Amino acid sequence: MPLVATEKGLNVIRLLDAHMLTSPELTGNWEHRLGKIERGEDSREKFMSDIAGFAEQTVHKLDETLKDVRIPRASSVRARSAGTRSTRTARATRAGRARTRAAAS
Secondary structure: OOOOOOHHHHHHHHHHOOOHHHOHHHHHHHHHHHHHHHOOOOOHHHHHHHHHHHHHHHHHHHHHHOOOOOOOOOHHHHHHHHHHHHHHHHHHHHHHHHHHHHHHO
């Protein structure tokens, strides 16, 4: 199933503007650090500590910056995805029951 950006997600990215969280550079930096960990040049503990610190700072900053911003739900997208999940869940449940009945026979 392809990854599809929702209207709400796109609005969040717009609100974040130039925040490091939306930067491909952040992903590149993290990938670089993971490579260093693989080579034994950095530690997992330090990396995770740095990510936790970044997350804490980011949440605090965004909480202050965006505290009065409300992003409306995109009901049509939500309804479609909920319907798709419900249909899949129902199919999986029916298939599971059929297998259970077949195994019991």
